Amino acid sequence: MTRPKILFALTSPMSWVFYRGLPRHLRKAGFDSILLSSSGESLENIAKEEGVESISVPMERGISPLKDAVALWKLYWIIRKARPDVVYAATPKAGLLASVAARIAGVDNIVYSLLGLRLETTRGLKRFLMWVSEKISCACADHVVCISPSLCELAIALRLTPREKTVVLAKGGCGVNLDRFTPKSLCSSDVQRLAENLGLAGSAPVIGFVGRFVKDKGIHELLAAFKRLRETFPDLKLLMVGDFEDGDPIDAAARQALLTAPEIICTGFVADPAPYYKLMDVLAIPTYREGFCQASIEAQASAVPVVTTNATGVVDSLVDGVTGFVVPVGDSDALTSAIRKLLDDPKLRAQMGQEGRLRAEQNFGCEAIWNAHLQLYRGLLVIQQSKSVWRKLKIKRAFDFCLATLGLLLLTPLFLVVSLLVRIMLGRPVFFRQQRPGFHGSFFTLFKFRTMNDGCGADGALLPDAERLTGFGRFLRSTSLDEIPELLNVIRGEMSLVGPRPLLPQYLDRYTAEQKRRHLVKPGITGWAQVNGRNALDWEQKLALDVWYVDHQSFALDMRILAKTLRQVLRRDGITQEGHVTMPEFLGRRQEKA
Secondary structure (H helix, E strand, O other): OOOOEEEEEOOOHHHHHHHOOHHHHHHHOOOEEEEEEOOOHHHHHHHHHHOOEEEEOOOOOOOOHHHHHHHHHHHHHHHHHHOOOEEEEEOHHHHHHHHHHHHHHOOOEEEEEEOOOHHHHOOHHHHHHHHHHHHHHHHHOOEEEEOOHHHHHHHHHOOOOOHHHEEOOOOOOOOEOOOOOOOHHHOOHHHHHHHHHHOOOOOOOEEEEEOOEEHHHOHHHHHHHHHHHHHHOOOOEEEEEEOEOOOOEOOHHHHHHHHHOOOEEEOEOOOOOHHHHOOOOEEEEOOOOOOOOHHHHHHHHOOOOEEEEOOOOHHHOOOEOOOEEEEOOOOHHHHHHHHHHHHHOHHHHHHHHHHHHHHHHHHOEHHHHHHHHHHHHHHHHHHHHHHHHHHHHHHHHHHHHHHHHHHHHHOHHHHHHHHHHHHHHHOOOOEEEEEEEOHHHOEEEEEEEOOEOOOEOOOOOEOOHHHHEOHHHHHHHHOOHHHOOHHHHHHOOOOEEEOOOOOOHHHHHHOOOOHHHHHHOOOEEEOOOHHHOHHHOOHHHHHHHHHHHHHHOOHHHHHHHHHHHHHHHHHOOOOOOOOOOOOOOOOOHHHHHO
16 A cells, blocks of 8 residues: 655755654654755755655745746646655745645645744835735645644734634644753753853853844844843853844844854854753743744753743743743843843742743643644545545546436437336336435435236235246346336436445345445446346345445446446346345345354
């Protein structure tokens, strides 16, 4: 059986750090993964680490119409060739290009992961263009995974996506490796050496920051708060884990302070921030906007209290007054006050750190997020299978209706002749009507030409079938002319041209669980059992063939059955079972053996 395939698309290879462990988890659960992003060692390393395939496609983070068009073209052909069951696209540019390419390529399941909204802090034409980009990504997706509850509400409020398309996996975030991010009480010799190398080996308090050095991260407010706090805590240090970016740059004075102030330590980009949290007393993230803020959860897992803002996304990452403090966006005075409160009270820091670790363990472990991913993809495949079956059913219904209508029109002269002969030979009524169980066991009225008379015994009861079946009736059955009125059942949608034959209502309670599966499709005028022995088979064989058809039904198989039926009718094969005029009563497995 082919394993379902998921293609993950990100813009930058640096973003794969947030998905480490997920492809391996999915592989164990039966899914294959393909990782796609711009080229870089991070892409190659994580693909090798996870044991999955990787593909690189150059993608610009900014607006670049020509390069974006080239990337879209490449993505389309890659997706067409890979034929993934699910395309999961995250980050703005990959989200836009991969979602559009997947939609054009006809992928059944497209997931766009909304990791944040840059348009929150932009204005004018740029904001409008970002809104359009996000709108297109969401419109192309079947499901929009929002990384936090507040981001989900914002996306809905901005009319980017309807609520019914959105989902938040578990409690939000990307998950945190609880074995890597541990409390500072578990410091190793490597962490101690790191502290010495950074000049943080003493008892001086340390405020930490993890992220990009840009305006939207509140760098200016952080520097202002740090300057005021140094008046009270002269030996206070600021540990800045991250690096500068050209997009949304901080002003020249702030940049100079970060690069030259001896009390500020800038590490540059680090692949693994886990040991750096153990050097901090407080993590400060005075951000203007976030999708969720992974650093906040990593700090809490490391038992470090967090001070952040009430911005979208990050507000979901902690509990105000329990695992840290929430202050208004852009308010450096409130930021200063909250950090001072924690620096003044080591006991409060420890308490909030313990609460943060407990919260991370309960809600944000990697396993919880990975299992939420797994549940999402399994659900999508079930929906995909249902859609596929539904498409097949619609095609089959159209085929049945057209062919049955055409057949009834062509057979109208024969229909009228047989009706007249039945009326003369057997009397009224011309049609045999009987309730039969059909699709999912629902009952309908079956139409056939009458083949038996109403002969009764001395007690007034009907005679056995063999005595009431006339020579004319045998002729109708042997030529299958008695089945012509069932075309009316097909036109009405109660039956199909091909499917298990509709049997008697009393048999429903006698089927095994496996045999009952014959009712998962509409009953047919002919079927797999009819062209493989018909009434010459015993009940076990016949019902087993019905269930086989349910599991293997296709248009090609239906055409094959119809062709064999025509040949069989002309040869009059399998009309009766030896010793019976048609078939003996089905008594169920236990009664038959008895």
